[in-house]
Amino acid sequence: MYGGQPQTIKVVLLGEGRVGKTSLAQRYVRSSFNEGQAATVQAAFFTKAVRVQGQEIEVALWDTAGQEKFHSLGPIYYRDAHAALLVFDITDTDSFKRVKRWVDELHAMAGERCQLVIAANKQDLQHRSVSEEEAQEFAASQGAAYFQTSAKTGLGLEELFTALLSSVLDSLKDQRLHAAQGMQTTGRRHGGLVVASQDSISERKSSTCC
């Protein structure tokens, strides 16, 4: 674990079309924003090297297409993912409903270790139609972390990824510990829960489950 290959953490971005998945990935990886980003076909891959908890991390981001049409191949992107970042557009209620459906699908399909993070994107826009309370409540009810983001301004992204990566690292350490102690993990893991608002990041450690 020390001095070897950097740990690769796989994150998949999911959400309705045009909520800003690619733009979030671009902003995080390249610190850039492109108003005229072409629609993603199928999926795109991004990678970024970061240091979290003193550890070298290679973040592998799979940015998926929003159009339902492409979802039959979704599992090849979100299987094995350490975390799923579910994105909705705060000005589009349909996109929030889509996040709810993604949560259900992931509970059914993704690996148990897959942690859920919800991003309420496009905070730079004024006319929001998804209420903050409703979104936060939903995230909490699903054991998902929640962040307000804006790919355009960069708001919330560093915090989101720092919390997400720390949480994944913690849960990986837990797993190694369990493996080392020869313990069999029983019951369903809900993944480390990270709940944070724009200003404060508080963590509920994964030790509360299993």
Next chain:
Amino acid sequence: MASAAYYRIGNLEGSGLLPELQLFIPSPEAFKALRGGREACCGLKPGDSSPRAQDSTCTEPCVAANPLRSQSAARSAHWIKPIRTGMQDSASTEQLAAAARSPYRSLLSSKGAAGASGQASAAEGQTPAVDAQRPLQGDGAVLAGELQNLNIRTQSLPPNSAAATAATSHMGPSSAPVSPSHGDPGQAQAPQRAPPGRGHSRRGSGHSNRSISDTRLKKFHLLLNESSVDLDALRELAWSGIPSELRPCVWQLLLGYLPPNVSRREQTLERKRSEYRDLVPQYFDIANSERSEEELTALNQVLVDVPRTAPGVAFFHQPAIQKSLERILYIWGIRHPASGYVQGINDLVTPFLAVFLSAHFDEDAPMEEWEVTDLTEADIIAVEADAYWSLCKLLDSIQDHYTYAQPGIQRAVFHLKELVRRIDDKAAQHLENEGVEFLQFAFRWVNCLLARELPFQLAVRLWDTYLAEGPRMKEFLIYVLASFVLSWSAELSRMEFQDLMMFLQKLPTSSWSERDIEVVLSRAYMWRASFDEAKSHLHS
């Protein structure tokens, strides 16, 4: 659901796909059956002694005259092996560029010239790699190797071989007495001494680009001036690129949108354009309250995609063009309910719009200077109608690329993977070892027919060949994709997963010229010619 002819991709098992979402790919047997027989693209059969086959000025990769193809029945798929082992030498840029113009002739000329010196072995006669732009290892060498092999083979055809007659008629007046030997792997490995004084002529290398395009332009005009255009001949000619001023007309002829018969054209255009004008109020100009939920979803998808279509080409972002795109895409989706509009189809309509609009602007004016406001509403709707029907024609042949779970694309990617494995096992193995799935990068290539991977003008050039291929485009695409990805065979072999994925998603084509795309195409052409009738290439 799964029939005996279909099986599941092994490496996706356990991927967590829902049963109904599982991928069904035709088995090699099914694929073989699907491929069936096909005709030569130029309509000529090997040995055709018609005036066209004898036309010694033809610079096109005429299938009938191509010894690779005409003799391929006698060959097994294994012949490619010795070529690959004997490809240490590379071709020069000039050779490849010349090959692009005339895949088999130009190398013959340069090799013929080497042979004429009377001392060089085929390998020695090869110009060393001098390409300043990009290393031609692997891919270039394959092409060079194949051409070299082809040269040997041409010189080895029996004197009475009809194919030899056709082939040499393309090379010039010299007739080459030869003997068949392409089935023998040793032939390719051991460079054959070219007889001194063999006059394979320097005509290929002697031509400047300009004179070639002048000749080509004349040929196009000759064909287009006929009262009924010979579509086979037009396909053959258009395959290697269409002069931009003739592109609107030639594309519409190749698509079958414009009838070959001149006397029927005006009437047909009038009827189709009026038909389209009627579709707009029927489907598009209606209140949202009259649309079904699916139609609303489709409309929203189109409305969010149109502004982000061809982000790099400002012309498409002028309001009138945006509106045209909205109408074309929405109406196409509604009228093709089996697939509906799929993201990426927007990339397929832009070449049609741009090319058909080009007829309304000054020939030399670059697209950036086009102003839609210079056009009348009638002009725009006419172009829009032509683009709509052209899109219909293009997508008719690849409908299964866009139906549920996009089986056509999955199949194409599967075949691509198999083909790459056959051609460059090392590269395929490397991708597999690194955990790169072809679906992860090639899906978009197929979905957008490579339009996303190339600068716009090169996509237009690529369309020339696609449309010239006509009904065979779908099959040829696989070879184009293989040729495309293996353009970077050497680079890919040095990369690990992360770099591979990043590289394959954004290939360095921004500095490409038409010559680069033509090298890709001619290599694809040769691979198809060599694999085509040896259908065993999908079996291990």
